[in-house]
Amino acid sequence: MGSSGEESGIRGSAGKSGADGLERIFGLDASGVAALGEMFARISGEVGLNGSRILERLKEGQPLGDAFALPRPITEEVYARARQWLQLGHIEKAAPLFRALVAIDPKDADFWIGNGVCLRDGGRLMEARLAFKTAAMLRPNWGLPHFHLSSLALCVGDRESARRALAAFRASVDPNLPREICREAERLAGALSPTKP
Numbered sequence: 001m002g003s004s005g006e007e008s009g010i011r012g013s014a015g016k017s018g019a020d021g022l023e024r025i026f027g028l029d030a031s032g033v034a035a036l037g038e039m040f041a042r043i044s045g046e047v048g049l050n051g052s053r054i055l056e057r058l059k060e061g062q063p064l065g066d067a068f069a070l071p072r073p074i075t076e077e078v079y080a081r082a083r084q085w086l087q088l089g090h091i092e093k094a095a096p097l098f099r100a101l102v103a104i105d106p107k108d109a110d111f112w113i114g115n116g117v118c119l120r121d122g123g124r125l126m127e128a129r130l131a132f133k134t135a136a137m138l139r140p141n142w143g144l145p146h147f148h149l150s151s152l153a154l155c156v157g158d159r160e161s162a163r164r165a166l167a168a169f170r171a172s173v174d175p176n177l178p179r180e181i182c183r184e185a186e187r188l189a190g191a192l193s194p195t196k197p
Helices: 016-027 028-045 053-059 070-088 089-105 109-121 125-138 141-155 159-173 177-192
Strands: none
Touching: 016 177, 053 109, 053 141, 070 089, 070 109, 089 109, 109 141, 125 141, 141 159, 141 177
16 A cells, blocks of 8 residues: 655756746747647547546646645545566566556555666666665655665665665565565675675
8 A cells, every 4th residue: 555755856856846847848939839728628528527626736846646636545546556567477467557656656665676676677677776765755754765676676786785775674674574584684684795796
């Protein structure tokens, strides 16, 4: 189950309004964003949505989930499905769901972890690192992001970063973490011991 973290500035660059963000995302000037807004309002109205209000919320910098006023049970259902695909090894099916989830609620550390695992398994290691760091920032006392950061750092040969992340994992270990993660952390510690090259 996901949980919100503290405010983190993930929503956009400091000093940028939502309209500026929409201009940047779509590569439009102010009149283009206005035209897009009119078109969105018309099309969304045809399916019973208040597109003008959704667009205003996006301009205010609200995440997609808040802008569309998605009930939490819907995002939790998508999260459960994404985790299921991930556990079955279907990264190609889990990845788009996790990407959608971080867009819907960018303050949920669980969503960032899932996204990071998909990115890592897809070979996009720098993006995975950013996803795990975001999760750690959102939920500082949670060990899981640090575990993933340690494992990832070791994979790319950054033993010092791996040691620091493993120390953060041990300092913040949660008794509810799966035993497999704790056992794997001990394996990482063994691989990082000074006697190992």
